[in-house]
Amino acid sequence: MADNLNTIKCPACQKEMVKIFIPEQGINIDVCLNGCGGIYFDNREFQYFDEAHENIDKILDAYKGKKFIDTDDSLPRSCPVCGAKMVKNYSSIKKQIQIDECYACGGKFLDREELQKIREEYPTNEERSADILKEVYATVGAEILEQKAKTEETKRKRSVLKKLFDHLVYD
Numbered sequence: 001m002a003d004n005l006n007t008i009k010c011p012a013c014q015k016e017m018v019k020i021f022i023p024e025q026g027i028n029i030d031v032c033l034n035g036c037g038g039i040y041f042d043n044r045e046f047q048y049f050d051e052a053h054e055n056i057d058k059i060l061d062a063y064k065g066k067k068f069i070d071t072d073d074s075l076p077r078s079c080p081v082c083g084a085k086m087v088k089n090y091s092s093i094k095k096q097i098q099i100d101e102c103y104a105c106g107g108k109f110l111d112r113e114e115l116q117k118i119r120e121e122y123p124t125n126e127e128r129s130a131d132i133l134k135e136v137y138a139t140v141g142a143e144i145l146e147q148k149a150k151t152e153e154t155k156r157k158r159s160v161l162k163k164l165f166d167h168l169v170y171d
């Protein structure tokens, strides 16, 4: 779904969210400035802000001088754009921070400070890339091992059958 232009209500505290325009990407993100400080990203918007080198000054400026209410981030939430139930998910590679994701429209909701924590996981791009590579290698490696085990099991079955067959034919 594209950048939504309607005012939406915060999925955590139900206050109206405030749109903050990000000129670099030409998009609006929704921030709960009069409630809990949570941020809602439409589909694909989150990728512009989750890495440490990406600019979130506009968000931090909007936060300045505000007092936010606390919310319970273990409670289930509904997507403020399409109404679907959001799913708690680890969005980051290190799997330390859980965010709410909408599988229907692709929206993501982050509680206050979760964005900063996700960004702090990797101070540099190199470290982030290294960890992504490690994860890919681990997955591919496991698949290769599984494949090998299957091949060996097939070989073993074949030899058992062959023995049985030889037994029937030659005995």
Ligand SMILES: [Zn+2]
Pocket (backbone or CB within 6 Å): 010, 011, 012, 013, 014, 015, 032, 035, 036, 037, 038
């Ligand atoms: Zn809120």
Ligand SMILES: [Zn+2]
Pocket (backbone or CB within 6 Å): 079, 080, 081, 082, 083, 084, 102, 103, 104, 105, 106, 107
């Ligand atoms: Zn949605």
